[in-house]
Amino acid sequence: MLKVPLHQVAGHQASGGQLGPLIDDSGRFYKPLQSDERGSSEVAFYTSFSSNTRIPDHICRFFPVFYGTQLLEASDGSGLHPHLVLQDLVSGRLNPSIMDIKIGSRTWPPESSDDYMQKCLKKDRESTSLPLGFRVSGLQIYGSKESGFWKPEKKLIKNFSAEDVKLVLRKFVSSNASTDSDSELDCSFASVIYGGSTGILAQLLELKAWFEDQTIFHFYSCSVLLVYEKELVLKGRSSGAEVKLIDFAHVVEGRDVIDHNFLGGLCSLIKFVSEILTTPGEYTMKDSEKNLFSSDNGINE
């Protein structure tokens, strides 16, 4: 029995009769192929990636497992539609906190048409992609049974400034994330989620080392997904912090050149995360930012 994923934070969503991804109970994620070349590009990437013997195992684990494609009833009722069959990255998680971060100051490949380039460039300039080398494209932070998730609306996320991004990266690992905006974010989970030998920073650095060397693929408009479970952290168990890469509709061949655009953005994100680990308590919200983080803007599910 296929159903709409509960924990999707970005991209097209199947709820409300739209075309979007579905999941099953066995841990698979069915992503409808986009009808233009993006669909075939993403299939081509997964096919090429999963058969490429030059990708080391410790890198493969950053990517969803690919089970091929399948014709399925589309979520919008339009009949049979081809879907990518992928690993459901949050299968088995109860209340995952998730951040979707689109990496790269440029989201368009060099060979793009003028129209496509200008369209993407506009988004890159209007978001933090250009100044920071990445932008947040989706976000949910689990608070508690009572408060549920803080999941800001797409429109709000789209307008995140550099300061907002800095703040949500702190909020993501704060125990008081769901309380009123005028409190200081405590970043009390930072050392467990971002830090440590298996934490998010260590995983990002592992990815970085690969990107300094690999010249097989260039990942335009691809996202890094950060995931962890607050309840595990509170129980003093491993946080289940994971870094995953998703969205490969704009991956192109590397042609013996490293993906300097992705690498630059990744290094920028790494620097932001490192700063939180070295100065977890330093940051206090400015008055001008308080509105953004008031509960009015969140959806409590």
Added chain:
Amino acid sequence: MLKVPLHQVAGHQASGGQLGPLIDDSGRFYKPLQSDERGSSEVAFYTSFSSNTRIPDHICRFFPVFYGTQLLEASDGSGLHPHLVLQDLVSGRLNPSIMDIKIGSRTWPPESSDDYMQKCLKKDRESTSLPLGFRVSGLQIYGSKESGFWKPEKKLIKNFSAEDVKLVLRKFVSSNASTDSDSELDCSFASVIYGGSTGILAQLLELKAWFEDQTIFHFYSCSVLLVYEKELVLKGRSSGAEVKLIDFAHVVEGRDVIDHNFLGGLCSLIKFVSEILTTPGEYTMKDSEKNLFSSDNGINE
């Protein structure tokens, strides 16, 4: 007595009555301030950089020493004109081989006007900046007393493809660089010039480590200069291989973000240089590339 520099490979040149930089015999380089905001930007950068106590000494040595500004007779005979007074980076060198490499896939700062952005973007797309993250903007390779320098024309360099760039980086460290184009480049100086604990790769890696951390400046449209002396290499002495940074008319404040654009391009250049060290003999010129490297295109001085 001021004179026109012999070993300038890129930028405006003072020869032929144009406005361009001058040098003296004491090792100083006089660069005319550009009359628009680029001039004041570059002065502002040098002033800020040379007074910034957070720049470690081992990084300062990559930058020309700054001696202030001075009113001088301009090289175009137009009268007194303000000049930056800088260290002449090739002072004391007899026959330096030099490569000027503009770093970054994007040569314009995020805050650029639409016009300036589109102008730079066009150049970035038409050159290797976009695909490689850097482009060669000037070049001279010393051959011998007889053959002099191979110094391709600006127009030729402007049209360098990714393959051409790969090739000149090999040619730069080949003993047979000035011979006919159909020979295989031997890269016989690679281990001395690019390799070793004081070679160009080691210096680029030192710069990279700083760029992974520094959030003070963003260096748009800035160049890395690679310099060495072939005659020293042939005598079995230290090659005098040096990496320098030049051209700071488009440096902007970092605002707590790393310069992911420069860093990405630098990592790409590092990968190219590393590949030459690991496979010095692997590359043979393709027929299609032979024309580019025939002596017709070079100026023998």
